[in-house]
Amino acid sequence: MEPSQPEITADAFGAQIGSATELGVDPMFTDAAAGDFTLKDNSPAKGTGDNGVDRGAYAVYPKTDVGYNKNLGLVENVNVNVSFSELNSSAKPGETINIELTLNKRAKKTMTFEVVPVAGDAQIDKDFTFLDSQTVTFKAGESKKTIRIKIPEGYDLDQLLALRIQPTGDTRLEAVGPRNLHLLKIIRVSTRVLTINNVGDSMGHSIVEYHEPGEKITVDAKTREGYTFDSWETGYHDVKLDSYDIDGTRITFEMPDRDLTIRADWIPSGAIVNVTGISFDSNSLSLKVGDKSTIEATISPSNATDKVILWTSSNPLVASVDANGVVTALSEGRQISSQEHWKTAKLSILQNARLQLNIDNDIFLVFEDGNGCLQYNW
Numbered sequence: 001m002e003p004s005q006p007e008i009t010a011d012a013f014g015a016q017i018g019s020a021t022e023l024g025v026d027p028m029f030t031d032a033a034a035g036d037f038t039l040k041d042n043s044p045a046k047g048t049g050d051n052g053v054d055r056g057a058y059a060v061y062p063k064t065d066v067g068y069n070k071n072l073g074l075v076e077n078v079n080v081n082v083s084f085s086e087l088n089s090s091a092k093p094g095e096t097i098n099i100e101l102t103l104n105k106r107a108k109k110t111m112t113f114e115v116v117p118v119a120g121d122a123q124i125d126k127d128f129t130f131l132d133s134q135t136v137t138f139k140a141g142e143s144k145k146t147i148r149i150k151i152p153e154g155y156d157l158d159q160l161l162a163l164r165i166q167p168t169g170d171t172r173l174e175a176v177g178p179r180n181l182h183l184l185k186i187i188r189v190s191t192r193v194l195t196i197n198n199v200g201d202s203m204g205h206s207i208v209e210y211h212e213p214g215e216k217i218t219v220d221a222k223t224r225e226g227y228t229f230d231s232w233e234t235g236y237h238d239v240k241l242d243s244y245d246i247d248g249t250r251i252t253f254e255m256p257d258r259d260l261t262i263r264a265d266w267i268p269s270g271a272i273v274n275v276t277g278i279s280f281d282s283n284s285l286s287l288k289v290g291d292k293s294t295i296e297a298t299i300s301p302s303n304a305t306d307k308v309i310l311w312t313s314s315n316p317l318v319a320s321v322d323a324n325g326v327v328t329a330l331s332e333g334r335q336i337s338s339q340e341h342w343k344t345a346k347l348s349i350l351q352n353a354r355l356q357l358n359i360d361n362d363i364f365l366v367f368e369d370g371n372g373c374l375q376y377n378w
Contacts, residue, residue: 083179119162159186197263213257221249221264233263287329
């Protein structure tokens with residue numbers, strides 16, 4: 001949507017983004033031209049999200065000025081300024097968190113500031129409550145103040161809240177120091193996600209489990225024909241397990257208070273037999289919205305070391321495909337009649353014999369396997 005457009009219809013929006021499936025109806029923003037992307041009372045996005053929350057691409061808080069301000073004097077000319085003592089914190093439902101504001105020097109006269117929510121998906125008096133006034137006043141001789149924020153019980157979704165210090169009354173803008181933004185993470189999710197990759201015959205597929213932090217977990221890599229278990233990859237980047245025990249193909253650990261991904265690594269136990277071809281059980285597939293059908297694929301030769309097919313859809317809004325090649329038609333594609341508009345997705349046989357099958361755009365799908373084309377229509 002262009003910034004100059006105060007309002008737009010669903011059809012016009014779809015034309016701009018090149019898709020008729022990304023937006024079904026007008027979300028009914030309050031005043032998009034003025035930067036107010038909250039929803040009108042009769043908006044179709046009201047209360048239709050998870051757990052009854054509002055949904056849509058809208059801002060909870062109004063626009064906030066950033067960058068150069070011609071009315072801002074030099075900070076070096078201000079003897080006293082205020083900052084947050086800490087720039088980030090976290091809290092769980094039922095907890096009260098203390099956020100401290102500190103002057104770099106004791107106040108020489110009365111100085112007044114306000115702590116204002118400026119960004120995030122947490123809404124005041126719904127997802128958090130100020131137990132004290134948002135207005136913080138430093139009297140002469142004072143240098144520290146604390147505000148308290150209460151987190152009520154709510155739905156099971158983590159949230160973020162950004163708080164900013166702003167001057168009020170006669171207090172000058174320059175009296176706000178550089179550490180004027182505080183990020184509060186509201187941790188509502190009680191379970192964490194454990195993603196297990198590459199165990200047994202599930203190469204290319206992930207196993208997703210949910211566990212409480214501190215729960216003791218044992219995962220077995222099992223066996224894989226033609227391979228020998230090598231080791232466990234206990235996380236990615238800096239999100240790794242600090243403590244674990246390994247017994248053969250089994251790994252035991254306590255679930256951390258964060259999401260985690262682990263992976264079993266394997267090495268071939270003999271000579272690698274590469275894939276030389278792939279064939280399908282039919283040459284066309286026609287589905288109506290809501291229909292499902294399974295694509296049967298056969299790998300050649302039959303003794304290939306790795307015969308796993310990774311099925312993915314490049315446009316899951318039109319058609320999705322699961323790990324077993326089951327295709328589900330989700331929405332109508334555009335009416336295209338000429339072959340020149342077909343989208344082509346090549347079957348790429350990777351060096352380790354894994355195969356990537358991409359289901360392409362909207363309605364016409366052509367798979368090239370070196371022996372002709374296979375067309376799938378939506």
